[in-house]
Amino acid sequence: MDWLKELLKKLGIAETDVEKIDAEVRKELPMHFVPKSQYNELSEAKKKAEKDVTDRDKQITELGKTAGLSEELKKQIETLTNENKAAAEKHASELKEMQLSNAIKSALSGKVHDEDLVAGLVQKDKLIVNDDKVVGLDEQLKTLQETKAFLFKSDDNQQQQTPPGFRVGGGGNPNPPPATASLKDAIAAHFQK
Numbered sequence: 001m002d003w004l005k006e007l008l009k010k011l012g013i014a015e016t017d018v019e020k021i022d023a024e025v026r027k028e029l030p031m032h033f034v035p036k037s038q039y040n041e042l043s044e045a046k047k048k049a050e051k052d053v054t055d056r057d058k059q060i061t062e063l064g065k066t067a068g069l070s071e072e073l074k075k076q077i078e079t080l081t082n083e084n085k086a087a088a089e090k091h092a093s094e095l096k097e098m099q100l101s102n103a104i105k106s107a108l109s110g111k112v113h114d115e116d117l118v119a120g121l122v123q124k125d126k127l128i129v130n131d132d133k134v135v136g137l138d139e140q141l142k143t144l145q146e147t148k149a150f151l152f153k154s155d156d157n158q159q160q161q162t163p164p165g166f167r168v169g170g171g172g173n174p175n176p177p178p179a180t181a182s183l184k185d186a187i188a189a190h191f192q193k
Contacts, residue, residue, distance in 0.1 A: 003023075004022055004025060004150075005018050005187040007024055008021060034161065035106065036104035037106045038073055038102070039054075039104070040099055041095075041099060044097075044098060048091055048094070048095075049091075052087060052091065052170055055087075056084065059080050059084075063076065063077065063080070096129055097124070099134070100127055100129065100134060101119070103129075103137060104119045104124075104134075104137065105119060107138075107141060108141075110153075112151050112152050112153060113151060113152075113153060114151070117151065118144065118151050118152075121148070121151075122137070122140050122141070122144070123140065123142055137140050
């Protein structure tokens with residue numbers, strides 16, 4: 001939760017206190033809030049279910065209109081039943097795909113340079129969704145990190161990296177020549193080192 005750390009630093013809170021606050025928030029937050037990926041997943045599933053219900057209501061209304069035609073009705077019921085099964089299977093596969101994508105994106109968040117690229121390298125057909133957990137994802141990510149380490153951000157590099165460019169008041173000459181020295185003396189002193 002880098003955004004929280006940055007916000008606390010802007011407010012002038014000491015680095016050690018920022019780390020303590022961040023640790024406590026990470027511990028308490030999952031107990032009170034639903035992760036964004038899980039919320040989006042459930043929201044999409046709800047929208048899809050509502051659409052399916054309205055489609056099936058229309059089908060039932062159409063069946064009621066043609067109730068007098070028994071043979072035609074049986075064929076239409078069979079056709080609609082098969083279509084509903086296919087739609088349910090498609091919905092289940094879309095839901096699984098969405099769960100896998102969200103799980104992969106949340107696992108990669110902040111750890112890689114390009115989430116979409118690394119997510120494309122994960123073999124989704126080898127992953128299994130158990131309740132809210134994705135089995136096999138950690139192993140694939142470890143393998144990718146070992147074989148294609150350049151895709152992943154290193155922790156040391158992230159923390160110690162300073163932005164390039166001019167820095168006011170920093171990085172100058174640690175041993176400047178005395179202020180009374182002339183330009184000629186300063187140049188000569190520099191080359192004597």
